[in-house]
Amino acid sequence: MSSKNRPPQIFKRRVFYIPGYDPFPPRRYRELYRKEGKEQAEISGYSISVSADSVSGSNNWHVTSVQEGVEVQTEFEVLPWSDIVQRSMSGSILVTYIQMARTVWTYVSTGVFWRLMRLRKGPVLAALYPVVMLILQLLIAILIALSIYALIDTYMGELAILPAALGAYCSLFWFRRIDNRLFAYYLLHDYAYSSRLRGVVSPELNDRLQLFSKRINEALSTELNEVLIVGHSSGAHLGVMALADVLRKHDGFRNSPSLSLLTLGQVIPMLAFLPKAHRLRKDLRDLSIGSNLTWVDVSAPGDGCTFALCDPVAVSGVARQEQKWPLVLSAAFTQTLSAERLKTLRWRFFRLHFQYLCAFDRPGDYDYFRITAGPLTLRKRFEGRAPSQSRITRTASKYTSVRA
Secondary structure, three states, rough: OOOOOOOEEEEEEEEEEEEEOOOOOOOHHHHHHHHHHHHHEEEEEEEEEEOOOOOOOOOOEEEEEEEEEEEEEEEEOOOOOOHHHHHHHHOOHHHHHHHHHHHHHHHHOHHHHHHHHHOOHHHHHHHHHHHHHHHHHHHHHHHHHHHHHHHHHHHHHHHHHHHHHHHHHHHHHHHHOOOHOOOOHHHHHHHHHHHOOOOOOOOHHHHHHHHHHHHHHHHHHOOOEEEEEEEEOHHHHHHHHHHHHHHHHHOOOOOEEEEEEEEEOOOOHHHOOOOOOOOHHHHHHHOOOOEEEEEEEEEEOOOOOOOOOOOHHHHHOOOOOOOOEEEEEOHHHHHHOOOHHHHHHOHHHHHHHHHHHHEEEEEEEEHHHHHHHHHOOOHOOOOOOOOOOOEOOOOOOOOOOOOO
């Protein structure tokens, strides 16, 4: 059979995407993938198309791409926990301030705050932002209350405290209404949820992780070239825990697809450094020595919301001599994004934190759409690649205990 008549080689992949602390529905990620994938394909010279999965719903979509002469069929599935996020964000203004006090106390009293600060200042300053912003909002509310009281005290006497208190509440309520621009409540709820049990996984999140593990395990029993788990931001440590559970329960890997984990913009130390994060530290340790998977961790110093180039296993104090993973790589925003693109993103910190999922106008080794829709497994794509020279591997956590 001539090469012209030979059927095209087909590569099949299943991608499980785990979002960070995000209250939005999975279809947001489908549309982001569609938009950014089209742009990246035009820049890099390959074809890619995205179609919704009418059977499985908005959590799933299908990607067809032709790269390097190979047709690639990728089934995407978002492993959602947005409902848990939404419930954790439903507290009143008073509850939010109580959460703020508790979260600050947890990180400061345990000494974790100072160790995180010595590791990477960027994400710690990002964590301080909602605290400072909420305190500033409270001070403004108090100032408004005092001003109202001073204006009407002569006429109403002690009853002036009522409109003064109403004025303070209205100002706090207004600040919360515009939090889609300030992100103070959103970020505070994120850190509060992660730290409220000092590193213990909540029962509701544990149940969800078991469902994640079940879906991944089912995919490993199908005829695929690769099963790829992608965890972004807080989704990175969820991916670690879900995959560690899969590896402990999987019967064998002889005929299974290649198993891969890609963590992007991870904030793992925020949780792994907490006193009772025994499970996460154990899962980090177990994955780091696994021979049946490939784990690549990608971050960028230009992203102030991530612990850039920090080996999450090593800095958490659970690295063993036989450690294999993760391969820590830099997305190198200053090299892979043009000066014009960087200028437009300069003060858009959250957009930069999502850049790993977006198109690069000067793409390098890291290309999200080649990884998720290209004809190479994660292991083959980065085979022989040395880790970033700037990676941080020193133990920084005070708490390194691991319990079964």
